[in-house]
Amino acid sequence: AQTVTQSQPEMSVQEAETVTLSCTYDTSENNYYLFWYKQPPSRQMILVIRQEAYKQQNATENRFSVNFQKAAKSFSLKISDSQLGDTAMYFCAFMKQPNTGNQFYFGTGTSLTVIP
Amino acid sequence: DSGVTQTPKHLITATGQRVTLRCSPRSGDLSVYWYQQSLDQGLQFLIQYYNGEERAKGNILERFSAQQFPDLHSELNLSSLELGDSALYFCASNKMGQNYGYTFGSGTRLTVV
Numbered sequence: 091a092q093t094v095t096q097s098q099p100e101m102s103v104q105e106a107e108t109v110t111l112s113c114t115y116d117t118s119e120n121n122y123y124l125f126w127y128k129q130p131p132s133r134q135m136i137l138v139i140r141q142e143a144y145k146q147q148n149a150t151e152n153r154f155s156v157n158f159q160k161a162a163k164s165f166s167l168k169i170s171d172s173q174l175g176d177t178a179m180y181f182c183a184f185m186k187q188p189n190t191g192n193q194f195y196f197g198t199g200t201s202l203t204v205i206p
Numbered sequence: 207d208s209g210v211t212q213t214p215k216h217l218i219t220a221t222g223q224r225v226t227l228r229c230s231p232r233s234g235d236l237s238v239y240w241y242q243q244s245l246d247q248g249l250q251f252l253i254q255y256y257n258g259e260e261r262a263k264g265n266i267l268e269r270f271s272a273q274q275f276p277d278l279h280s281e282l283n284l285s286s287l288e289l290g291d292s293a294l295y296f297c298a299s300n301k302m303g304q305n306y307g308y309t310f311g312s313g314t315r316l317t318v319v
Contacts, residue, residue, distance in 0.1 A: 125307045133243075133294055134208075135310035181249070185307065194239075194308060198248040 092117045094184050096197035103172045104205050110157075111167045111200045113182030121187040124158065124165045129199075130178040138180070141165065143187070172204045209233065212297050212311035220319055224285040227314045229297030231278055237261070238280040239308060240272060241296040249296065255280055287318045 093116045103109035115124070126138040141149045141158050148156050153173075157166045169176055182197040209232035219225055231238050240252040251264035255274035266272075269287075274280040284291060294315050298308035 123307070127307075127310075132312075133315075134312050135296060135298075137307050137309075140307055183307070194251075196249045 092119070092184050092186065092195045094182055094195050094197040096180075096182055096200050098200045099198075100201045100203070102203040102205055103169075105172055105174060107172055108168060108170045109172055109202065111169075111180050111182075111202065113165045113167070113197055115163050115165065115182075115184050115195075117163070117184065117186075119186050123185045123187060124156075125183040125185065126154070126156070126165075126167045127181045127183060127196075128176075128178045129181065130175070135181075139167070169202075174204050174206060176202065177204045178202060208309050208311065210235075210297060210299050210309050210311035212295075212314050214314060215312065216315050216317075218317045218319060219287060221287055221289060223287050223318075224283065225287065225316065227282040227284070227295050227297075227316075229280045229282070229299075229311060231280070231297075231299030232309050235299035235301050235309070236278065237300050238274055238278070239298045239300075240266075240280070240282050241298065242293050243296060243313075244290075244293040247293075252282070284316070289318050292316055292318045 095114045122143045124141045128136045128138045139151045153170045155168045179199045181199045184195045211230040213228045236257045239254045241249045252266040253272050254262040269285050272282045294313045296313045297311045
């Protein structure tokens with residue numbers, strides 16, 4: 091079975107600073123995808139970034155980037171130039187490849203507060 | 207707009223009652239997933255349907271049931287409601303085998319009083 095662990099229940103960062111959210115996972119699979127979802131106060135679940143396990147290059151989406159360490163089974167999210175709108179709950183997620191059923195596993199989330 | 211439509215957005219009902227939550231998946235997506243998120247909790251997987259058939263089951267109570275119709279919309283039925291069933295219920299969809307993660311609806315907030 092796959093597990094996803096987010097060890098930081100809450101974090102805060104000053105506006106315009108950089109923050110890193112941690113995520114580790116446990117799997118015996120070799121092919122999989124990793125995701126970070128954002129859930130702002132509106133409670134909508136929004137995909138932030140995804141990473142294919144077979145790619146060594148870390149994914150980047152504007153101010154969001156990941157540090158993917160496959161051997162260490164670590165998948166951290168870095169948010170640069172933090173903005174007030176980044177205040178949200180962030181969920182790390184793992185998806186087995188190929189996804190033939192419910193092969194999607196979420197962590198318990200990290201609540202991020204951006205301080206003006 | 208994510209393309210996944212959930213109705214209603216808010217629902218307030220009394221204990222012992224039954225409610226139906228509706229989800230229309232994104233166009234072309236055959237899989238529908240239901241999740242429950244209680245206050246300050248993570249996402250609990252309830253059930254998955256693929257093209258009308260139940261594909262996977264999670265921690266879904268016997269009082270809860272779901273189905274997916276030929277037009278691919280899905281309904282989650284919650285009966286004999288208890289205070290503890292108050293939560294945000296999400297529907298998500300994707301194409302089986304597709305690797306872009308799930309697309310979530312905006313959720314239905316259920317309050318049982």
